[in-house]
Amino acid sequence: MEKSGDLKEMLYNRKSKIVTVTPTFAGEKFPIDARLSFRTDPDGSVKLVPHFIHREARLDQDFMGYKFSKDEKAVLRETGNLGKVVELTGRNGEKVPSYVSIDRYTNELVSVPVKDVFVRNTVGQTKLTDAEVAQLKQGMALPPKEITDKNGKTYNVVLQVSADRKGVEFVPDSGRRHEQREQQTQGQKPSSWITVDGRIKPLSKWCKVPMTQQQQADYAAGKVVELTNIPDKNGKLNTVYLQFNPEKQRPTTSLNDPRVTVAEESRTQKAVNTDGLTNEATKHVAEPLQKYQTAPKNEAQQQQQRKPKGPKM
Numbered sequence: 001m002e003k004s005g006d007l008k009e010m011l012y013n014r015k016s017k018i019v020t021v022t023p024t025f026a027g028e029k030f031p032i033d034a035r036l037s038f039r040t041d042p043d044g045s046v047k048l049v050p051h052f053i054h055r056e057a058r059l060d061q062d063f064m065g066y067k068f069s070k071d072e073k074a075v076l077r078e079t080g081n082l083g084k085v086v087e088l089t090g091r092n093g094e095k096v097p098s099y100v101s102i103d104r105y106t107n108e109l110v111s112v113p114v115k116d117v118f119v120r121n122t123v124g125q126t127k128l129t130d131a132e133v134a135q136l137k138q139g140m141a142l143p144p145k146e147i148t149d150k151n152g153k154t155y156n157v158v159l160q161v162s163a164d165r166k167g168v169e170f171v172p173d174s175g176r177r178h179e180q181r182e183q184q185t186q187g188q189k190p191s192s193w194i195t196v197d198g199r200i201k202p203l204s205k206w207c208k209v210p211m212t213q214q215q216q217a218d219y220a221a222g223k224v225v226e227l228t229n230i231p232d233k234n235g236k237l238n239t240v241y242l243q244f245n246p247e248k249q250r251p252t253t254s255l256n257d258p259r260v261t262v263a264e265e266s267r268t269q270k271a272v273n274t275d276g277l278t279n280e281a282t283k284h285v286a287e288p289l290q291k292y293q294t295a296p297k298n299e300a301q302q303q304q305q306r307k308p309k310g311p312k313m
Helices: 006-011 070-079 130-137 174-185 213-220 264-274 299-303
Strands: 019-021 032-040 046-052 086-089 095-102 109-113 145-148 154-157 159-162 167-170 225-231 237-245 250-254
Touching (some): 006 032, 070 095, 130 159, 213 237
Antiparallel strands (some): 159 167, 225 237
């Protein structure tokens, strides 16, 4: 558990990932999946507590003296967090302002007192405003926000306090759900390029060109996919780059690799066929350029005189 990092999580008063425990009943051992945490009792003793997996969260039952409304149940099921501070009843009958969440691994309802959660004004390298910090402290989710982590990677995420994490988390898939709700509010239909649960809908081909299993997996993960032999508007083959655009809620293609530059074999072809540009080598070529072509392919094509149709490259 120390090697996996689970022990560190538990020492920070959080839970391990799913592990297999083997309790003994009537002299027989039964392996069961669970998460583990430490609990400090009033006498100061520390115990190891298993959190077993439930089929679903028990939202119809009172939770520490609090009964969830229909809307609150829907929010918990959708986001995993209640989204506000509520008063729960403590061991001694006192009312404790708390955050409530669902453990997404075990479906267990969990809570943490507000006083035990410190909301920092920075996440990774991104600084939060006082208003955003105040909103998080109230249990509310921030609108999708661009966050740069400590390694310099940037993500567009929804931030919210999680009782399970006992701190601020990136709410899974909430960015796409937020965009879907906005589209519905504005009378727009949700994108047909994403699934009902907000994930990127898989593709098996693009422009009738089959994609490999790896390309399909990379696209569904939001990565840039390089596709060769994709026809342009003149029917000539290109190398293009396909990626799901979360802002437009649809796949987009480009001859410019966002990770590098324009594919070398398509640079001249794109300029002439798509952008209407010319250079000395291609200004007398009347036909659309083919893949890898950067100059007239033969003497006959060289002799075809035409007026350059656009500015020079």
